Amino acid sequence: TQLLEQSPQFLSIQEGENLTVYCNSSSVFSSLQWYRQEPGEGPVLLVTVVTGGEVKKLKRLTFQFGDARKDSSLHITAAQPGDTGLYLCAGGSNYKLTFGKGTLLTVNP
Amino acid sequence: EAGVTQSPTHLIKTRGQQATLRCSPISGHTSVYWYQQALGLGLQFLLWYDEGEERNRGNFPPRFSGRQFPNYSSELNVNALELEDSALYLCASNSRRFHGYTFGSGTRLTVV
Numbered sequence: 001t002q003l004l005e006q007s008p009q010f011l012s013i014q015e016g017e018n019l020t021v022y023c024n025s026s027s028v029f030s031s032l033q034w035y036r037q038e039p040g041e042g043p044v045l046l047v048t049v050v051t052g053g054e055v056k057k058l059k060r061l062t063f064q065f066g067d068a069r070k071d072s073s074l075h076i077t078a079a080q081p082g083d084t085g086l087y088l089c090a091g092g093s094n095y096k097l098t099f100g101k102g103t104l105l106t107v108n109p
Numbered sequence: 110e111a112g113v114t115q116s117p118t119h120l121i122k123t124r125g126q127q128a129t130l131r132c133s134p135i136s137g138h139t140s141v142y143w144y145q146q147a148l149g150l151g152l153q154f155l156l157w158y159d160e161g162e163e164r165n166r167g168n169f170p171p172r173f174s175g176r177q178f179p180n181y182s183s184e185l186n187v188n189a190l191e192l193e194d195s196a197l198y199l200c201a202s203n204s205r206r207f208h209g210y211t212f213g214s215g216t217r218l219t220v221v
Contacts, residue, residue: 041215090152
């Protein structure tokens with residue numbers, strides 16, 4: 001069974017602060033994706049990383065895939081209240097995604 | 110381009126009843142995935158359909174079943190509802206060339 005562990009589970013910060021959330025597994029995945037989910041909505045894809053060591057930037061968000069393709073991190077610079085939500089990582093293998101339980105981020109104005 | 114649509118948005122059922130949830134994927138997407146998101150448990154994989162066939166199922170009892178129609182829309186059926194089945198049921202679709210899923214907004218099922 002492939003498992004993804006995310007940390008921290010909850011994170012509450014002030015606007016303007018930086019933060020990093022982590023996604024770790026003992027399994028190797030062909031791809032690693034990050035999603036953001038707001039209350040009452042489905043998750044929305046932020047990024048897909050497929051190459052070990054890959055780094056992708058999306059405005060203030062930086063995503064990194066570990067060299068061994070077992071872990072990933074999401075770094076947000078100068079967080080804003082609009083970044084509030086549940087951040088989910090998901091490992092892809094054979095067209096199936098396994099999700100972590102998520103990091104619930106609250107950015108206070 | 111229309112996204113993934115799910116219906117109904119909310120469903121209230123009594124224990125022991127049956128629930129039917131529906132999903133229409135993005136046009137051109139042949140794969141449909143169903144996930145259950147219960148409080149505290151994260152997204153749990155239920156079923157994957159592609160080209161009308163069930164390709165994989167998660168660790169759920171047989172009373173969770175579904176099908177995919179020729180137009181690639183899908184239906185999830187849950188029989189003999191239990192209180193623990195209360196959750197947000199999410200449907201997602203993707204194409205073979207892309208790793209990411211596009212999710213619908215979900216159906217909130219409440220079993221009382």
